[in-house]
Amino acid sequence: MSQSLHLSLNRTPNASFKGEWKKHGFLSSLTGKPNHMKFPPKATMSVSPHAAPTEIPTHWYNIIADLPIKPPPQLHPKTLEPLQPQDLSHLFPDELIKQETSNERLIVIPDEVVDIYRLWRPTPLIRAKRLEKLLDTPARIYYKYEGVSPAGSHKPNTAVPQVWYNAQQGVKNIVTETGAGQWGCSLAFASSLFGLNCEVWQVRASYDQKPYRKLMMQTWGATVHPSPSNITESGRRILNMDPSSPGSLGIAISEAVEVAANNEDTKYCLGSVLNHVLLHQTVIGEECIKQMEALGETPDVIIGCTGGGSNFAGLCFPFIREKLKGKINPLIRAVEPTACPSLTRGVYAYDYGDTAQLTPLMKMHTLGHDFIPDPIHSGGLRYHGMSPLISHIYELGMMEAIAIPQIECFQGAIQFARSEGLIPAPEPTHAIAAAIREALHCKESGESKVILTAMCGHGHFDLPAYEKYLQGAMVDLSFSEDKMQASLAKIPRIS
Numbered sequence: 001m002s003q004s005l006h007l008s009l010n011r012t013p014n015a016s017f018k019g020e021w022k023k024h025g026f027l028s029s030l031t032g033k034p035n036h037m038k039f040p041p042k043a044t045m046s047v048s049p050h051a052a053p054t055e056i057p058t059h060w061y062n063i064i065a066d067l068p069i070k071p072p073p074q075l076h077p078k079t080l081e082p083l084q085p086q087d088l089s090h091l092f093p094d095e096l097i098k099q100e101t102s103n104e105r106l107i108v109i110p111d112e113v114v115d116i117y118r119l120w121r122p123t124p125l126i127r128a129k130r131l132e133k134l135l136d137t138p139a140r141i142y143y144k145y146e147g148v149s150p151a152g153s154h155k156p157n158t159a160v161p162q163v164w165y166n167a168q169q170g171v172k173n174i175v176t177e178t179g180a181g182q183w184g185c186s187l188a189f190a191s192s193l194f195g196l197n198c199e200v201w202q203v204r205a206s207y208d209q210k211p212y213r214k215l216m217m218q219t220w221g222a223t224v225h226p227s228p229s230n231i232t233e234s235g236r237r238i239l240n241m242d243p244s245s246p247g248s249l250g251i252a253i254s255e256a257v258e259v260a261a262n263n264e265d266t267k268y269c270l271g272s273v274l275n276h277v278l279l280h281q282t283v284i285g286e287e288c289i290k291q292m293e294a295l296g297e298t299p300d301v302i303i304g305c306t307g308g309g310s311n312f313a314g315l316c317f318p319f320i321r322e323k324l325k326g327k328i329n330p331l332i333r334a335v336e337p338t339a340c341p342s343l344t345r346g347v348y349a350y351d352y353g354d355t356a357q358l359t360p361l362m363k364m365h366t367l368g369h370d371f372i373p374d375p376i377h378s379g380g381l382r383y384h385g386m387s388p389l390i391s392h393i394y395e396l397g398m399m400e401a402i403a404i405p406q407i408e409c410f411q412g413a414i415q416f417a418r419s420e421g422l423i424p425a426p427e428p429t430h431a432i433a434a435a436i437r438e439a440l441h442c443k444e445s446g447e448s449k450v451i452l453t454a455m456c457g458h459g460h461f462d463l464p465a466y467e468k469y470l471q472g473a474m475v476d477l478s479f480s481e482d483k484m485q486a487s488l489a490k491i492p493r494i495s
Contacts (some may be wrong), residue, residue, distance in 0.1 A: 162277075
């Protein structure tokens with residue numbers, strides 16, 4: 001049977017919140033919480049018999065503090081000088097700007113954020129015993145399942161603090177982009193808790209493929225536009241060139257940033273790529289380290305899917321810290337789609353984070369800010385660039401990267417669903433396919449490696465993609481070297 005380690009609110013009294021970690025339970029010291037978020041004074045917990053209780057971290061982990069070489073600075077898009085904190089003030093609240101530029105190793109998670117995290121955290125770590133049996137492998141496969149959040153993915157880990165910091169600064173309106181829709185849903189969910197207005201530009205290809213994601217956002221009160229749209233100058237420019245454009249995350253970012261920059265009462269939220277977003281996701285890896293220790297396991301291979309990089313960083317950064325300390329030595333592998341392979345095929349250079357060149361210049365692995373990937377079903381991985389922090393760590397040789405086509409990913413997803421019971425979102429199918437590859441290598445070599453991956457979301461609203469696969473209509477969309485080179489020709493030349 002699948003072996004899991006998680007918590008529920010139903011047995012022994014909760015412990016105090018002193019020390020570095022906070023357990024499930026009532027935060028009696030909190031003030032200003034919504035009434036519906038309160039927990040009874042004696043919230044309790046039960047655990048799997050396999051290990052000790054798991055706890056919610058009290059701090060996010062900032063890997064920059066432990067890197068032997070600090071990452072290159074972001075640059076102002078006009079002056080090309082290193083970005084100053086005040087240059088971001090029209091987009092982000094002050095506390096998020098501080099986190100974006102921080103060198104502190106640990107950053108305290110506000111009590112109000114932890115209180116909401118307790119709706120779904122800690123998330124379960126599950127051993128995929130049935131998948132192991134199906135593959136007839138001596139490997140032990142574990143996955144950290146983030147699909148138990150209200151939005152069905154890992155994205156609320158950063159959506160909640162981003163909205164909370166905006167609310168603390170008195171911001172009333174926030175805007176964002178979304179690819180597959182998981183980020184847009186997460187931000188809409190968080191906005192509904194704190195009473196902020198939320199406006200989302202959803203990449204047109206995903207807007208058409210995933211109507212129920214749009215309905216989730218609208219249910220939580222968000223306004224949703226297909227991108228490119230006629231609402232912004234950026235969107236109109238794209239539509240004039242290509243009225244049938246499938247859109248891209250780069251285009252959708254341009255539209256949201258344009259609206260935030262032109263309205264003083266509006267701030268922008270990003271679901272991946274930037275340092276503060278990756279920082280918030282480290283609750284995944286911090287929990288997972290404790291869960292693996294409780295089970296007496298140490299990962300030999302850690303695998304995560306990568307688009308902008310938040311899911312991968314959330315799982316892997318805390319383990320990289322332990323590797324730098326010499327405590328463990330896992331192989332760390334990023335997996336991306338062959339149709340949008342920024343790490344494995346892109347160049348490491350300064351580029352804009354969006355198509356309209358409104359964002360700061362970031363040194364990252366990029367396919368060029370004009371690059372529009374083919375409309376694969378993994379909408380969340382259709383981004384032209386990789387997180388600058390992950391790109392830097394990749395350049396330092398601390399991780400490796402591979403690309404896998406979508407048919408192989410969905411083959412792995414079907415094996416996973418029919419053995420483990422969970423239907424993965426298209427994005428983590430990349431990590432699942434890579435984990436299956438590794439497990440089959442173990443079958444050939446006889447090694448009993450421990451493989452750890454992140455199942456960052458469920459695929460309940462991605463069933464049209466499964467329908468295409470099951471009907472034999474799915475194809476492996478191509479990657480155009482010529483299209484990439486044409487796009488790269490337009491990036492700034494910065495020494």
